[in-house]
Amino acid sequence: MNKKSFLIGLTLCSVVLLSSCGTTKNSIYFNNITSKSFKTNVEQLESIIQKNDLLSITVTSVNTEATALFNQQAKNGAQMTDNGSGTSNVSGYLVDQDGYVNFPILGNIIAAGRSKKELRDDITKKLVDEKLLIDPIVDIRYLNYKVSILGEVKNPAVLTIPNEKISLLEALGRVGDITIYGRRDNVTLIREENGIKRIREIDLTTSEIFNSPYYYLQSNDIIYVQPTKGRIAGSREVKQWIPVILSAISLAIVTISINN
Numbered sequence: 001m002n003k004k005s006f007l008i009g010l011t012l013c014s015v016v017l018l019s020s021c022g023t024t025k026n027s028i029y030f031n032n033i034t035s036k037s038f039k040t041n042v043e044q045l046e047s048i049i050q051k052n053d054l055l056s057i058t059v060t061s062v063n064t065e066a067t068a069l070f071n072q073q074a075k076n077g078a079q080m081t082d083n084g085s086g087t088s089n090v091s092g093y094l095v096d097q098d099g100y101v102n103f104p105i106l107g108n109i110i111a112a113g114r115s116k117k118e119l120r121d122d123i124t125k126k127l128v129d130e131k132l133l134i135d136p137i138v139d140i141r142y143l144n145y146k147v148s149i150l151g152e153v154k155n156p157a158v159l160t161i162p163n164e165k166i167s168l169l170e171a172l173g174r175v176g177d178i179t180i181y182g183r184r185d186n187v188t189l190i191r192e193e194n195g196i197k198r199i200r201e202i203d204l205t206t207s208e209i210f211n212s213p214y215y216y217l218q219s220n221d222i223i224y225v226q227p228t229k230g231r232i233a234g235s236r237e238v239k240q241w242i243p244v245i246l247s248a249i250s251l252a253i254v255t256i257s258i259n260n
Contacts, residue, residue, distance in 0.1 A: 030207050046115045047142070047164070047218040050192060051099055054143040055111070055247060057123070061133040064215065070127075072105050092143045105132065114139045115195060147217045149175045151225035153181030166217050168209065172225075178204075182225040188216050190222040217226045 049055070059070040093101040099112030106126050111119050120138045127136045145161045154176025159166070169187075178184055184204040191198050191214075200214055209215055217223075 029204050030209075044216070045213060046117065047145070048154045048193065049095060049111045049114050049119065050118065050220060051095050051097055051112050051195075053095045053111075053219070055095065055101065056092050056139075056143050057101070057103065058139045059123075059127070059133070059136050060139075061136045063133065064150075066133060067136070070133075096139055106130075113116070131260045142219055145219045147171055148222045149225075150222065152227045153177065153225050154179060159230065161219075164219070167215055168217055168223065169204075169215075169218055171223065178225050181227055183228055186226055188224040188226065189217075190224070192216060193219060 007224045042112055059067055093103070093111075095101055095111045099110055100108040101111045103109050103123065106123065109119070109122060109126075114122075120140050123138045124136055127133045127138075142164055145164045146158055147161065147166065148158045149171055150156050153172065158257050159171060168187075172178060178187075187202045187204055189200045189202055191200070202209060202212065202214055
């Protein structure tokens with residue numbers, strides 16, 4: 001029985017070794033950092049409003065009764081999915097396929113392609129120019145600010161970001177980090193800008209990320225972590241060898257049983 005246990009244990013160890021493809025180098029971030037502090041020039045760029053974005057637009061002024069007319073959120077609420085895979089109805093202003101939001105009294109206002117500040121300034125100006133409110137304050141927030149993290153991470157997910165600010169590193173941390181089989185030197189970011197999807201490759205093994213315009217994510221960004229070549233090749237090799245190994249185990253057990 002000792003021979004049998006040894007043979008089975010040796011075979012199982014072979015399976016483990018065959019499936020181990022990660023290296024120490026692949027799991028290290030910022031390999032070129034030599035000092036403990038350095039200056040960064042990254043500023044968070046404000047997200048550009050896109051079609052199908054859901055916005056909360058609130059107005060305040062000294063005349064609360066007149067202001068109430070502008071705080072009737074759009075009735076055509078949309079379903080949003082949270083991190084717990086549940087859905088909820090929320091009420092806000094949906095940017096339509098032509099890029100407009102239908103705002104009370106003011107009617108259709110172009111929103112897509114603008115930043116929140118640009119839209120806020122436009123609404124404020126219209127309210128003042130048409131003498132609808134005195135010194136209005138307009139606040140705009142995203143109701144669907146989210147980023148998607150896919151590929152070789154521990155827990156791929158769509159993250160909802162209530163405070164509308166998240167860095168790439170924080171987003172990866174929220175999904176459990178890149179696995180040992182993920183490529184840290186070639187992380188793919190997909191971002192829509194003015195209706196065009198742009199793809200950027202980001203190297204997390206250097207400190208350049210701290211000065212990158214993609215350090216902070218924007219609404220609807222998609223991050224994809226590619227698997228290493230060793231991961232792909234290893235998976236194929238393991239699948240090819242598993243039947244052989246199982247057959248060897250069976251043959252060894254039968255042989256030992258006969259000899260005993």
